Amino acid sequence: MNLNLNGKRAIVTGGSRGIGKAVIDNFVAENMQVATCARGLASLEKSLTEWNKAGTCVTGQSVDVTDEQAYANWFEQSVQQLGGLDILVSNVTTRIESKGIERWKDTFEVDLLQHIRATELALPYLKKGNQPAIVYVASIASVMTANMPSEVEYGTMKAALVSYATQLANQLGQFNIRVNLVSPGPIHHEQGFWEMVKQKQPDLYQRACAVSVFNRMGTPTEVANAITFLSSPAASNITAVNLRVDGGAIKTVNY
Template structure:
């Protein structure tokens, strides 16, 4: 099926590894021009070069999304370089587990406010698009109480609330807004690999909760994002799409 994404323009945060990189690669494979950012310049350059070598039309930038002015400036520059924005994917998380004041602050600025600032900076361009789509990466920790209860879970839940609100507010303008909530996602250099190496008991406990017997891959979550970004998903807005291999047991009504 043609996802009708060829020629579209997207901005993605956290595009050098894990889910973010898989999203950039997935969109690019469908013919989308993608501007992405991440915090570390060396990682940005490596990812940009590798994806361009594979034929992707991508532009990488080093940005600390916890810096509000930097996020806004990046979105505006990316829109100018791309010639507009049709798709916004807010992916970065501070991954702040634990209820210290510093974790609350970083989770608020990085998880929630980078999403808000991205959307606000991109809005003039989204309003000119004929197939605008906003997607925030939340988490199953935002819909149930688990080991990440506290700053991480609270801010992930707030992203769902924020984007569902936007879906209603922007529906008349033809702008869709959704969230994707992954379960445990394993990749090299990711949080679960780190837990596996340093907290094997927690890793084994988490693994045992997965009825599929494994954790997810970044590509599996990226598929959901690319699908929601597609104009084919024109009737899907205000949805929190859970991608967890039946990990969570709560009924989503």
């Protein structure tokens, strides 16, 4: 299938590793122009070196997405370098260390507000883009009532993100901007959360694997493949969809 992504311009937040990096790997393979950001400079530089050695057009900068001005500056500079914007993949998340009410505030900043901030920055350009699309990375935690204690706030914010995105899809249809979400289940990647769990709590890791009908974790590439399709003109009549990439972990009938 030809996804018709050749030459398209995309911003992928949180692209240094995991799902974000896998998305950029796919976009690079489709001959797209990409800009990304990440908080960790070392992993970002490693990924940029890999992409640039392959002769691809990927730029990146270390940015804290909760720093509103720094984030806005990077975003505007990136769009100017790209010469416009066709696709936004809003992917950033992080593990919050704070406790109590501060944890709720920090999770709100990272797992909801920064997605909205990216959207507001992107919309003026997407309205002039070529077959524009937005894809948010949510989580099956948004619909689970038995999340781990460390994911209560995370799941709540991801639920709010799903609501926000589906309402946005209805609003932006008049501009031919498609808005979708991908909700991964547990994903194992190098230096990721579940790799740490596997090393320190193997029993918990196995229980998490068992929620999938395949009895395994998903991979970043499996999620990225869904994001790449939803970003592409091949999905031109798909909007307001929350696509679960979870190996059948959520046991519900979806009409």
